[in-house]
Amino acid sequence: MQLVSIKSLFRNLSEYEGKEVTIGGWLRSKRDSKTFGFLVVNDGTFFEPLQVVYSDALVNFADISKLNVGSALVVTGVVTPTPQAKQPFEIQATAIEVEGASTPDYPLQKKRHTLEYLRTMTHLRPRTNTFQAVFRVRSMIAYAIHKFFQERDFVYVHTPLITGSDCEGAGEMFQVTTMDLNNLPKNEDGSIDYRQDFFAKPTNLTVSGQLNGETYAMAFKNIYTFGPTFRAENSNTTRHAAEFWMIEPEMAFADLDDNMILAESMLKYVIRYVLENAPEEMAFFNQFVDKGLLDRLNHVVSSDFGHVTYTDAIKILEKHNDEFEYKVSWGCDLQTEHERYLTEKEFGRPVFVTDYPKEIKAFYMKLNPDGKTVAAMDCLVPGIGEIIGGSQREDDYDKLLCRMKELNLNPEDYEFYLDLRKYGSARHSGYGLGFERCVMYLTGMGNIRDVIPFPRTVKNCDL
Amino acid sequence: MQLVSIKSLFRNLSEYEGKEVTIGGWLRSKRDSKTFGFLVVNDGTFFEPLQVVYSDALVNFADISKLNVGSALVVTGVVTPTPQAKQPFEIQATAIEVEGASTPDYPLQKKRHTLEYLRTMTHLRPRTNTFQAVFRVRSMIAYAIHKFFQERDFVYVHTPLITGSDCEGAGEMFQVTTMDLNNLPKNEDGSIDYRQDFFAKPTNLTVSGQLNGETYAMAFKNIYTFGPTFRAENSNTTRHAAEFWMIEPEMAFADLDDNMILAESMLKYVIRYVLENAPEEMAFFNQFVDKGLLDRLNHVVSSDFGHVTYTDAIKILEKHNDEFEYKVSWGCDLQTEHERYLTEKEFGRPVFVTDYPKEIKAFYMKLNPDGKTVAAMDCLVPGIGEIIGGSQREDDYDKLLCRMKELNLNPEDYEFYLDLRKYGSARHSGYGLGFERCVMYLTGMGNIRDVIPFPRTVKNCDL
Numbered sequence: 001m002q003l004v005s006i007k008s009l010f011r012n013l014s015e016y017e018g019k020e021v022t023i024g025g026w027l028r029s030k031r032d033s034k035t036f037g038f039l040v041v042n043d044g045t046f047f048e049p050l051q052v053v054y055s056d057a058l059v060n061f062a063d064i065s066k067l068n069v070g071s072a073l074v075v076t077g078v079v080t081p082t083p084q085a086k087q088p089f090e091i092q093a094t095a096i097e098v099e100g101a102s103t104p105d106y107p108l109q110k111k112r113h114t115l116e117y118l119r120t121m122t123h124l125r126p127r128t129n130t131f132q133a134v135f136r137v138r139s140m141i142a143y144a145i146h147k148f149f150q151e152r153d154f155v156y157v158h159t160p161l162i163t164g165s166d167c168e169g170a171g172e173m174f175q176v177t178t179m180d181l182n183n184l185p186k187n188e189d190g191s192i193d194y195r196q197d198f199f200a201k202p203t204n205l206t207v208s209g210q211l212n213g214e215t216y217a218m219a220f221k222n223i224y225t226f227g228p229t230f231r232a233e234n235s236n237t238t239r240h241a242a243e244f245w246m247i248e249p250e251m252a253f254a255d256l257d258d259n260m261i262l263a264e265s266m267l268k269y270v271i272r273y274v275l276e277n278a279p280e281e282m283a284f285f286n287q288f289v290d291k292g293l294l295d296r297l298n299h300v301v302s303s304d305f306g307h308v309t310y311t312d313a314i315k316i317l318e319k320h321n322d323e324f325e326y327k328v329s330w331g332c333d334l335q336t337e338h339e340r341y342l343t344e345k346e347f348g349r350p351v352f353v354t355d356y357p358k359e360i361k362a363f364y365m366k367l368n369p370d371g372k373t374v375a376a377m378d379c380l381v382p383g384i385g386e387i388i389g390g391s392q393r394e395d396d397y398d399k400l401l402c403r404m405k406e407l408n409l410n411p412e413d414y415e416f417y418l419d420l421r422k423y424g425s426a427r428h429s430g431y432g433l434g435f436e437r438c439v440m441y442l443t444g445m446g447n448i449r450d451v452i453p454f455p456r457t458v459k460n461c462d463l
Numbered sequence: 464m465q466l467v468s469i470k471s472l473f474r475n476l477s478e479y480e481g482k483e484v485t486i487g488g489w490l491r492s493k494r495d496s497k498t499f500g501f502l503v504v505n506d507g508t509f510f511e512p513l514q515v516v517y518s519d520a521l522v523n524f525a526d527i528s529k530l531n532v533g534s535a536l537v538v539t540g541v542v543t544p545t546p547q548a549k550q551p552f553e554i555q556a557t558a559i560e561v562e563g564a565s566t567p568d569y570p571l572q573k574k575r576h577t578l579e580y581l582r583t584m585t586h587l588r589p590r591t592n593t594f595q596a597v598f599r600v601r602s603m604i605a606y607a608i609h610k611f612f613q614e615r616d617f618v619y620v621h622t623p624l625i626t627g628s629d630c631e632g633a634g635e636m637f638q639v640t641t642m643d644l645n646n647l648p649k650n651e652d653g654s655i656d657y658r659q660d661f662f663a664k665p666t667n668l669t670v671s672g673q674l675n676g677e678t679y680a681m682a683f684k685n686i687y688t689f690g691p692t693f694r695a696e697n698s699n700t701t702r703h704a705a706e707f708w709m710i711e712p713e714m715a716f717a718d719l720d721d722n723m724i725l726a727e728s729m730l731k732y733v734i735r736y737v738l739e740n741a742p743e744e745m746a747f748f749n750q751f752v753d754k755g756l757l758d759r760l761n762h763v764v765s766s767d768f769g770h771v772t773y774t775d776a777i778k779i780l781e782k783h784n785d786e787f788e789y790k791v792s793w794g795c796d797l798q799t800e801h802e803r804y805l806t807e808k809e810f811g812r813p814v815f816v817t818d819y820p821k822e823i824k825a826f827y828m829k830l831n832p833d834g835k836t837v838a839a840m841d842c843l844v845p846g847i848g849e850i851i852g853g854s855q856r857e858d859d860y861d862k863l864l865c866r867m868k869e870l871n872l873n874p875e876d877y878e879f880y881l882d883l884r885k886y887g888s889a890r891h892s893g894y895g896l897g898f899e900r901c902v903m904y905l906t907g908m909g910n911i912r913d914v915i916p917f918p919r920t921v922k923n924c925d926l
Contacts, residue, residue, distance in 0.1 A: 003716055005684070007616060024684070024716030026887045044683035044715075045616055072887035074716070099716070100858065100888030107886075123879040124886070126682035136683070139619040146609050153470060153508055156602040160917040161624070161691050162637070162668075162706055164924045174625070174661070175644070176637045176668065178695045181655055184644060192644055198637070198695055198705065199924035205624075205639065212917055212926060219589035220507035220599070221468070221487070228624050228691065232641045232661055242661065243625055252507075253466055253487030253537070253562070395563065416586040416926055423570075423587070424489045424535035425563030454623040454675055461627045461662035463675060463879055 007046035009079060013089055016079040020094065023050065026127065027071045027102070029110045037065060039096075041073060047133060047280035051085075052077065054093040063098065069109055070102030070127075115450055122454055122463050130289070133281035134451055137274055138439050144273035145226060145247055145435075148266050154249060155220040158227060159209030164201055165413060172232035173204040174242075205230035209248050210430065211364075211417055214393065217250035217428055218420050224249040226435075236458050238447040241436065243456040250430030256366075256375045256392045259429035260352050263379055263388050264305045266433075267350070271297050274442055290444025296382060297442065299349065306351035308342070310334075310373065313353050316346055333360045339378075339385035350381045363403050364417075365391040366427075377431070384441050390431020397421040470509035472542060476552055479542040483557065486513065489590065490534045490565070492573045500528060502559075504536060510596060510743035514548075515540065517556040526561065532572055533565030533590075578913055585917055585926050593752070596744035597914055600737055601902050607736035608689060608710055608898075611729050617712060618683040621690060622672030627664055628876060635695035636667040637705075668693035672711050673893065674827075674880055677856065680713035680891055681883050687712040689898075699921050701910040704899065706919040713893030719829075719838045719855045722892035723815050726842055726851050727768045729896075730813070734760050737905055753907025759845060760905065762812065769814035771805070773836065776816050779809055796823045802841075802848035813844045826866050827880075828854040829890075840894070847904050853894020860884035 004021040025043030032038070039052040052075050054064055067073075077091035108127055118125040125131045149156065162176050178198040179185060185196035194201050209225040216223045229246040249266075251258060275282060275297065286294040308316070314330050317338050321327045326335045334353070343351050355373040358365070365374035379388035394400040400421055404411055411418065439451040449455040454463050467484040488506030495501070499518040506513070515538050517527055530536075540554035571590055581588040588594045612619065625639050641661040642648060648659035657664050672688040679686045692709040712729075714721060738745060738760065749757040771779070777793050780801050784790045789798045797816070806814050818836040821828070828837035842851035857863040863884055867874055874881060902914040912918040917926050 005616065024889065026681075044618075045685070070886040072715075072889040099890065100884070102886045123678040123882060124682075126679055132682070135620070135679070136618055138621075139613075142619050142621075143609055143613045146606055150602075150606045153468065155507075155599055156605050157598070157916055158601075158605075158691075158708060160706060160919060160924075160926075162693075162919050162924060163926075165926070172641065174639045174641055176639055177644070178635065178637055179644075181638070181640075181642075181644070181647060198697075198921065199919070200922040201924065203924050215586040215926075216589055216598070216916065218489075219587075219595070222508070228621075230625075234661075243623060245621060252535075419586060421563070423533040423565045426487065426535040427562065453620055453679065456623060456625050456662070458661065459663040461623075461625060461664065461666050463623075463626075463628070463678075 003074075005045040006041075006043045006048075006050045009050065009089070010046055010048060013079070013081070017081055017089070018079065020076060020078050021091070022074060022076045023091070024072070024074050024099065025050065027067055027069055027073060029069060030067060032065045039064075039067075039073070039075075041075060042127075042132070044132065047129075047136070047278075047284065048087070051082075051087050051090040052093050052096075053090050054096060058093065058096060060096065060098075064096050067098065068102040068104050068106055070106040071098060072100040073097065074099050115447065119449055126453070129284065131450075133278075133284050134439070134443055134445060135453060137278050137281050137443055138451060140274055140277055141270055141439055141442060142226070142435070144270045145266070147273070148269045149224045149249065152222065154222040154224045155216065157209075157213060157216045157220075157223045157225050159206070159212040159225045159248075161206050161228060162199070162203050163206045164199065164203050165211075172234070173207060174230050174232045176203045176205060207231060208246070208432065210250070210432065211414075213248050213250045213430065214420060214428065215416065217252045217430065218424070218426065221252045222249070234458055238449075239437070241448050241452060241455055241457055244448075244452070245435035247433040247435060248430060250428060252426045252428040254429045255427055256354065256377055256429055259390050259392065259431060260305075260307070260354075260377055260379075263352075263377075263390065263431055263433075264350075267379070267381075267388075268301050270438070271301050271442060275301075285444045290383075293444040300381070303349045305379070306343075306347040306349060307354065308347075308351060309354050310356045313342055317341065331357050331359065334378075334386075336385040339380045340382070343380040343385070344382045348382075350379060352377050352379050361391070363407050363409060364393050364400070366394045367399055367403070375429075379431075381441055383444075384437055387437050387441060388431050388433050390429065392427065392429040395421055395425045395427050397425065466537075468508040469504075469506045469511075469513045472513065472552070473509055473511060476542070476544070480544055480552070481541065483539060483541050484554070485537060485539045486554070487535070487537045487562065488513065490530055490532055490536060492532060493530060495528045502527075502530075502536070502538075504538060505590075505595070507595065510592075510599070510741075510747065511550070514550050514553040515556050515559075516553050517559060521556065521559060523559065523561075527559055530561070531565040531567055531569055533569040534561060535563040536560065537562050578910065582912055589916070592747065594913075596741075596747050597902070597906055597908060598916060600741050600744050600906055601914060603737055603740055604733055604902055604905060605689070605898070607733045608729070610736070611732045612687045612712065615685065617685040617687045618679065620672075620676060620679045620683075620686045620688050622669070622675040622688045622711075624669050624691060625662070625666050626669045627662065627666050628674075635697070636670060637693050637695045639666045639668060670694060671709070671895065673713070673895065674877075676711050676713045676893065677883060677891065678879065680715045680893065681887070681889065684715045685712070697921055701912075702900070704911050704915060704918055704920055707911075707915070708898035710896040710898060711893060713891060715889045715891040717892045718890055719817065719840055719892055722853050722855065722894060723768075723770070723817075723840055723842075726815075726840075726853065726894055726896075727813075730842070730844075730851075731764050733901070734764050734905065738764075748907045753846075756907040763844070766812045768842070769806075769810040769812060770817065771810075771814060772817050773819045776805055780804065794820050794822065797841075797849075799848040802843045803845070806843040806848070807845045811845075813842060815840050815842050824854070826870050826872060827856050827863070829857045830862055830866070838892075842894075844904055846907075847900055850900050850904060851894050851896050853892065855890065855892040858884055858888045858890050860888065
């Protein structure tokens with residue numbers, strides 16, 4: 001079918017003025033009188049809907065007037081500018097075909113629905129204004145991230161989802177198996193015989209592609225991953241999902257400063273891309289979801305990110321311990337309230353906190369000369385707290401081995417990882433960006449369930 | 464660190480001629496005499512390696528001469544054109560720092576290794592020529608696919624990985640659980656109490672994002688997915704992996720013809736992108752992996768794909784039944800040998816086979832007016848066979864329900880899917896492209912294990 005998209009009509013109006021076009025879309029609302037009527041139609045390509053005017057000159061005028069909201073229509077008509085009206089143009093219909101009718105009980109009538117209510121209909125909510133905006137912007141953010149890294153010659157690496165190892169010991173994992181749970185194969189001693197499982201050993205869903213990514217950085221210099229990641233944490237919050245997407249760049253011959261430069265450039269690039277390519281959606285978020293969003297993002301794009309060491313950050317925070325639920329002192333992990341204090345009140349812009357105590361960070365982070373802290377960095381942003389966590393990696397074979405032993409990790413499980421420090425080790429750094437947190441940050445949406453098409457959370461695996 | 468990439472030197476040579484630059488990379492090979500020597504260095508940004516000349520003017524000349532292959536180096540020197548030599552320029556070193564040494568037993572010495580041998584060292588093989596080429600091209604293909612769809616305003620949808628449903632009944636699935644297999648919670652009747660599992664029901668890894676994708680196409684008109692997919696098939700072939708990536712576009716207001724136009728444009732776009740952006744890698748594949756590859760791909764880009772109905776294809780194939788291991792007759796599924804015959808011998812180019820018997824295709828495909836065939840299409844390409852499978856979807860509520868009942872599917876499990884036919888149904892179509900098959904097709908690589916960074920196959924889940 002030769003259809004014109006509604007986006008194309010809005011963006012290239014002068015090209016279509018006075019011409020007859022055909023569009024396909026869904027009826028959002030309808031007003032009619034005895035001899036004519038107005039249809040508001042959306043085809044999913046553009047945030048603003050299209051106004052269609054029809055009259056009793058149409059053979060099926062009576063049928064059109066009875067249409068239910070949600071109906072799929074193929075509308076042919078003339079593009080007519082409407083300089084006096086709210087919308088810049090309308091279509092004066094010469095033919096309207098009903099592609100698929102709807103019913104009077106269509107759940108998305110023209111009234112406002114709560115996000116909670118819409119969560120109960122994952123398959124229909126993308127037809128609403130809010131979710132049209134969220135998921136179009138989500139798609140753009142994903143593309144902007146690819147574009148950013150590809151323009152800089154980073155190699156996109158698909159790290160594995162099913163894994164035999166627990167990268168960071170990062171908490172609860174989902175087990176993957178093909179064994180019949182009603183009839184598990186057993187060894188003579190009664191333990192489970194994993195040799196009978198698909199991979200002939202226990203396997204889990206990945207919690208991070210980082211260690212795999214490092215092996216590729218030591219071959220391609222600059223790489224990034226962008227794929228799903230899993231946490232089987234029993235936390236029912238607005239910020240946690242069991243399945244989410246993560247971006248993990250890794251650079252060889254790069255230290256912590258290079259890492260922070262990359263992270264800051266990436267965030268600015270992505271924000272700029274979305275502001276330029278989704279102005280209608282961003283204006284909607286700014287007006288209805290998070291007032292002040294546009295000011296905040298524009299401010300981020302034009303300001304340098306702050307930098308503070310963990311040690312200095314603790315000194316700042318300690319002065320305000322009376323304002324915090326969790327009091328801070330050197331050695332403790334930062335909670336969201338502390339992170340937000342730093343980025344919102346102290347700096348008023350995104351800030352990198354660096355050089356955390358080694359005890360609260362992962363084994364693979366590079367030990368600083370002080371012997372107490374590691375070359376880690378977290379990027380905190382207003383409204384969210386931590387959005388990026390990264391580090392320079394320990395590239396010294398002996399120091400890494402020593403740290404693994406301190407933490408009771410079995411070096412045999414990490415032989416491949418130690419090899420990278422044996423055969424041409426190089427300073428290298430990388431970070432992880434939680435994709436959904438990034439979408440929340442750019443849209444102002446407050447619940448992770450509302451930025452994932454089909455969210456997976458505790459006790460919830462719908463569709 | 465301010466490093467120049469080797470790619471940048473090769474692509475913008477005139478800019479660097481006579482200037483001093485610093486690069487970081489790994490030693491591939493070395494030749495030396497008493498007073499000077501040559502290093503071949505690769506930094507993973509470009510297929511061609513860099514030649515470095517050094518002399519005993521360097522303070523650490525003796526150390527450099529003792530370097531093992533695989534060492535990580537930071538080389539500073541002057542970019543000097545070498546019009547007489549094989550390589551267009553070399554670096555005359557003014558300083559060479561050893562960033563990380565290597566050992567004499569480094570597994571990747573300068574001799575040729577078999578692909579089988581390299582499969583035993585997943586973490587080091589990306590440092591070899593073949594895998595540098597494969598994984599750089601893989602990354603480019605992924606990006607070209609995103610670029611193609613985004614330029615056409617398709618919305619990228621992340622369909623879920625963990626799912627409570629079996630989309631196509633497409634065979635063996637991996638089960639996902641957080642229950643303790645040594646101590647499974649049981650109901651009173653001895654069955655497993657899935658209410659205790661993370662999602663409070665049995666869950667699997669997805670075999671296709673299509674049904675979820677359709678819900679988004681009915682909101683955004685044009686969408687695509689690009690994500691991991693899983694098959695727990697016990698097939699140890701060169702073409703099957705347990706974990707692979709799939710691209711699934713879906714278009715509303717689009718029929719089977721629109722679907723084939725999209726598939727053909729996409730394949731041509733991706734081939735063109737790779738030919739333009741990876742000429743060195745493609746020349747390498749053409750010379751060492753698959754002679755004739757470039758001719759074949761250039762031919763595909765410049766020719767129209769063929770079209771044949773299943774019924775006509777069977778007539779063609781029946782004439783050659785004596786050449787086939789599996790004889791064909793109307794109603795049977797096509798094997799790879801038949802697919803390859805059609806695309807390689809009969810058409811000599813990619814071909815779409817359409818309108819398959821409904822019995823050998825999925826329940827959701829649109830029934831043709833003949834009542835026997837469905838509006839399906841498979842795209843077959845030389846050297847591979849099927850690379851794309853798609854269809855127009857059944858958009859009629861009653862026909863879909865009827866087909867589901869014929870196949871003993873429980874309509875309650877598909878309520879969301881039936882809703883799409885109840886509230887503004889529209890003709891719609893889509894297809895699936897196996898990403899790894901696409902990479903094999905474009906590189907000429909013969910084993911799927913060699914185009915996946917960390918392949919997962921039966922009894923193999925390494926790293």
